[in-house]
Amino acid sequence: MSRRPLLVGNWKMHKTVAEALELATTIKNSIAPAVRADGVEVVVAPPYTALHPVAKRLEGSTVAVAAQNCYWEPQGAFTGEISATMLAEVGCTYVIVGHSERRQHFHETDALVNLKAKAVLKAGLRPILCIGETAAERDAGEMRNRLVGQLAEGLFGFTPEMMEQTVIAYEPVWAIGTGRVATTEQAQEAHRFIRGYLHSLLGEVVKSVRILYGGSVKPGNTAGLMAQPDVDGVLVGGASLKAEDFVQIVRYNEAAAS
Numbered sequence: 603m604s605r606r607p608l609l610v611g612n613w614k615m616h617k618t619v620a621e622a623l624e625l626a627t628t629i630k631n632s633i634a635p636a637v638r639a640d641g642v643e644v645v646v647a648p649p650y651t652a653l654h655p656v657a658k659r660l661e662g663s664t665v666a667v668a669a670q671n672c673y674w675e676p677q678g679a680f681t682g683e684i685s686a687t688m689l690a691e692v693g694c695t696y697v698i699v700g701h702s703e704r705r706q707h708f709h710e711t712d713a714l715v716n717l718k719a720k721a722v723l724k725a726g727l728r729p730i731l732c733i734g735e736t737a738a739e740r741d742a743g744e745m746r747n748r749l750v751g752q753l754a755e756g757l758f759g760f761t762p763e764m765m766e767q768t769v770i771a772y773e774p775v776w777a778i779g780t781g782r783v784a785t786t787e788q789a790q791e792a793h794r795f796i797r798g799y800l801h802s803l804l805g806e807v808v809k810s811v812r813i814l815y816g817g818s819v820k821p822g823n824t825a826g827l828m829a830q831p832d833v834d835g836v837l838v839g840g841a842s843l844k845a846e847d848f849v850q851i852v853r854y855n856e857a858a859a860s
């Protein structure tokens with residue numbers, strides 16, 4: 603089954619509104635041929651403050667907008683929080699949930715990630731649910747247990763219809779921001795395992811679910827990762843902050859061909 607390649611830039615806590623608009627505009631103007639030629643899907647995830655202006659700037663273009671987080675109630679007395687409904691209103695189509703930085707710095711549990719993913723779907727948006735093991739877990743031979751735990755709890759109560767709208771991002775914590783990218787074999791092994799486990803949970807629908815790889819993705823390693831049968835896209839941090847690098851990542855097929 604063919605899965606449309608999905609390339610996502612997670613800008614994390616970077617970019618003022620002016621900087622975000624500049625980056626979004628350059629990306630929009632530079633990727634049109636890649637989107638036309640290869641049918642890839644491109645998404646950028648600016649910080650909350652830049653979501654609305656960036657979504658406006660990208661209106662009518664082929665680049666979609668994601669938020670990096672959300673709260674699970676639609677509204678209420680939750681000072682400082684932003685709901686998925688609000689994100690839909692400002693033009694988001696995806697929301698990243700369960701990023702390892704949120705798990706690590708903000709103590710997000712799999713149960714909270716599950717609430718967020720369900721709230722995203724209820725708001726008519728698509729969750730990009732992040733999972734991944736730490737170096738210590740990998741070294742202790744616990745990688746598979748960790749991934750199963752995150753998927754089982756994070757997707758608790760999901761139906762095949764909900765899964766169809768969901769994207770999974772495998773981001774090994776040891777590869778994030780470290781320059782230590784997983785080898786193509788490590789990525790494929792983890793992705794195949796994830797798809798197999800999801801299949802046991804939710805059945806055939808999983809053949810159409812995209813599984814992204816994240817962790818030190820750069821222009822030079824994207825084509826190799828994307829060549830793996832179960833790697834359907836990438837979630838890019840640092841390299842998505844530079845238009846030139848992100849555009850090269852989106853055009854990975856041209857690099858692979860030359």
Ligand code: 13P
Pocket residue numbers: 612701773777778779780781816817818819837838839840841
């Ligand atoms: P880097 O690409 O900077 O390693 O970050 C990956 C990431 O966390 C994307 O969500």
